[in-house]
Amino acid sequence: MTSKTPSFTATAASVDPAAIQPLPNSRKTYQTGSRPDLRVPFREISLADTPSQFGAEPNPSLSVYDTSGPYTDPTVQIDIRKGLPPLRQAWVAERGDTELMAGLNSQYGQVRQADPELDTLRFELKRQPRRSISGANVTQMHYARRGIITPEMEFVAIRENLRREQYIESLRASGPQGEEMARRMTKVHPGQSFGASLPTTVTPEFVRDEIARGRAILPANINHPETEPMIIGRNFLVKINANIGNSALGSTIGEEVEKMTWAIRWGADTIMDLSTGKNIHETREWIIRNSPVPVGTVPIYQALEKVGGIAEDLTWDIFRDTLIEQAEQGVDYFTIHAGVRLPFVPMTASRMTGIVSRGGSIMAKWCLAHHRESFLYERFEDICEIMKQYDVAFSLGDGLRPGSGYDANDQAQFAELRTLGELTQVAWKHDVQVMIEGPGHVPLHLIPENMQLQLEHCHEAPFYTLGPLATDIAPGYDHITSGLGAAMIAWQGTAMLCYVTPKEHLGLPNKKDVKDGIITYKIAAHAADLAKGHPSAAFRDNALSKARFEFRWDDQFNLGLDPDTAREFHDETLPKDSMKVAHFCSMCGPKFCSMKISQDVRDYAKANGLDEQSAVDLGMKEMSVQFVQQGSKLYQDA
């Protein structure tokens, strides 16, 4: 993508065909809530029956969490020039605490709006921006604390349950062995949750309570009604974020929208637009209008552009106008590096890799140049006042995160973390939602201290970490070096993981890199859900393992995170279609197969009413005779 950068024009803008291909054997289903316009999307994967030699039984379809939005719904006509349907619009409006503005309120937004040279780039939004009526607070946290369960909260409750009850019911009803099948397919190893408490069934009230306590956030800007509500908190499924965004070195608006649709197809729960190049404002508009997942930004990046890249020239007024500009476009959370305080900056002087956060270094530069405390820190309450008018959540940035294992867990990092804890309480005083950003580069054994101090200093506000990278020696593979740390810290309580792509430290990710980063992070997040003992996470593992044992190749592929790659890898060695139903795999070949032997053992045990213990106790001589008489053979019939 970055190699060639085709030009972009609004009138010709079209959806990436790859984003609207249906996933194999999958259909979009909706579970309706307490009102007809509350329809929660799932991807339902239908499965083949068990082959006769493994005991012919139906395998009920499994529904999985679906971040792909309307793109994978064949009944929806996608036109990115029009944007997605505003499904939350009515919910926001009927609360009666917001009003439509005559037009944009940010000076910058007005300037861009008026610039004819941007006509060919601009997304033509017919809708007016919305803001709380004077004195009102429209955050989900504010409603939660007043005991109100919003449609958004009910939506995420249904979504987090993964249609658990329906699946168990379909297993029970699947046949004479239904009860036994339900027992097996829903077996979950007791987890180790490090203090998280995952309910068997997530109720809307539980969601409300977690948001009210500040232990979870539901990012939902009133100007981004296109979002399908999701929740970030350690008592829910671990989420992942994918960063996109162009830079001075290129990629067009069209490519960024394409990366967004590609990212959500593979499982991004939120995306961050980190654009730093030209037309940031217009790029963002296109992304938000077409994004069914929350969108985060780092406003200081754009503010810096507005002052020609001179950090010292940043002012509160410019930053404030940028917050309003982006809040009116519908950005759901802002990364704000208000914890980079003047006294902390020199603490980084003796580091191996200094300050690696762009936002952090911008503010460090500003603080030193003016010898002033950060205006983000001093103006924090003013920022809260803006956030609560649109329900923009804070992602308090870790501007002093370590950029190498060498710098991990140092004085600068933890001084900032304590400050983020103070700011969390200030934001909560305003009922503004908060999550806390975390490292970075941290060896495995230093990860627990990060998680424990975050919980302690930040009062259980959701942790949102970048990796961390467990080692620095594998540029080109940092999706993996960081995936190791991500799985570990998510298991211990991190609520959302910011993905890292193979291009980290080296270049801008293309579509393949984005996909590699996302699949790696879906693996890390899911491994953490399993380890925490999420009541339904193992259902997918169990279903896939059963398909694997029964040589239901297509089911094995389709239950996986990336059916396309699994199928492609399989076909490299066993290209023939007949092989797709072959009762063997290329590792052992057709002649010998351990799965087949396992089935012999199972049949044998069944035939002799043999359970695990009785088998051990019983004298087995006579049985072995029967076994030989049954004369099961090793050769397979492909």
Place this chain on the structure above:
Amino acid sequence: MTSKTPSFTATAASVDPAAIQPLPNSRKTYQTGSRPDLRVPFREISLADTPSQFGAEPNPSLSVYDTSGPYTDPTVQIDIRKGLPPLRQAWVAERGDTELMAGLNSQYGQVRQADPELDTLRFELKRQPRRSISGANVTQMHYARRGIITPEMEFVAIRENLRREQYIESLRASGPQGEEMARRMTKVHPGQSFGASLPTTVTPEFVRDEIARGRAILPANINHPETEPMIIGRNFLVKINANIGNSALGSTIGEEVEKMTWAIRWGADTIMDLSTGKNIHETREWIIRNSPVPVGTVPIYQALEKVGGIAEDLTWDIFRDTLIEQAEQGVDYFTIHAGVRLPFVPMTASRMTGIVSRGGSIMAKWCLAHHRESFLYERFEDICEIMKQYDVAFSLGDGLRPGSGYDANDQAQFAELRTLGELTQVAWKHDVQVMIEGPGHVPLHLIPENMQLQLEHCHEAPFYTLGPLATDIAPGYDHITSGLGAAMIAWQGTAMLCYVTPKEHLGLPNKKDVKDGIITYKIAAHAADLAKGHPSAAFRDNALSKARFEFRWDDQFNLGLDPDTAREFHDETLPKDSMKVAHFCSMCGPKFCSMKISQDVRDYAKANGLDEQSAVDLGMKEMSVQFVQQGSKLYQDA
């Protein structure tokens, strides 16, 4: 590789050109031990000086562990038809406890030797096979227990130290700031070792003692003198194994040798030949003669071929002849599934995925069919008698390992583990070296129990695990699902990790898959070394991080596990050569750079004699004035 399978002929056999390319900015160095023929190989990576704006200082070259053997030594003429130089031959011979055989002793070996149809395939070994003289025991463990430090032990001691002292000395001598530089570049975070004790300097005596205790093994068959000695134990660097081997579905001898040279180039410490197809014997000969790393096999695979794939027809005599056949070829360790006992087999009946180990399922079939206890278990002492005549180490196979998270840590798995513990003590009675194979598929939170029970039941014999896979839902990415578990279990004490490639469960790995699997496992092993607090592991991370901070792009690539991929990724976005020395990266572009700001902060602190704390204490007004006077600018000069 698997797509096209060209024919193979011995006379035309040639080395894979990719295996003998020198790695960038690297040269093969040898550290000589107490005798001139004891030369320990390292890869020395030379580094550029620090650019002036970062304080112009020389960066001493760093030596890293090198598994690639003579292939990367330009002074060695590689001819795979002749095989590698037998560097250990003199050491073995001079111990005076072995004798050369007139010819092969295994019946099968003799048959193959006499078959004219194999002339075009056969490796022409001039050397005669060697065996202990009657009654002698030639295992490294036997020598160790008698207080003898062999050249092999001294070799690994030097190798494990990673030229630590030389590096520290070169840092000190690097300039006026040498002492400070040595302090920074060798900083290591105190580790969490879970009971492992990693010495700052590994002495030959320490190696001897660990081998004598059975806590480490040094696989070194007297018929594989081409090996460069290495050690496997939890008080040493974590090692990785790469599996190769053709199957009924193809790939030629030439391709397997090519996979071996490719695997050691990227860091495989040992390789296992799991061939199950035709010409296993000849394939193995080619691999061993050209392998500088220990080679492991699973003899039961070949024994099964000898009885036409009918497990029931396996006999002790056939298996025994296979052990001798392979021991005489020089196999360094045998995976033997002697823990799959008759009473354990029915314990797998209620599993989700039954028995997934091929060796385990072969023996399960045999046990049930004959209703006999496993002949591997009953003949275990006879097997030890063979092993000690050649110094073949046991890799006691986990034939009942779980094939899904569902089956993890179950009765069958741990019943077998206890049995492997019993067998370990039997082997030790014969001074035969032992490591224990482990799972498999295990969710993260169930990994500690595996490690703890292995240490307890198997008396600290080295653990050698396959992953484990932390989740089952990502076919096509199982190098990553297993890399997560591998890093975790290695941190907790596993001594060697068996890699998993992206093709696991789907097909046979090609060269790209082999490399992806190896790099992923090098990352897992290194992350574990760092977490355990290995005294030298962080040196490479520190050197690379410093190169990254100073924009020494080539050094950053070359210090990484895969310089080729890192360089290629970088060049995708910043193709121009000039960019390779650019003081910015494509993520932020030339305009703004956080590294540059960090350097400003550092210069500023230096200029004002500012350390971390004084900075906090001092009033900084005057300093900020100086800072502005210094007028450092944000714009970069590329």
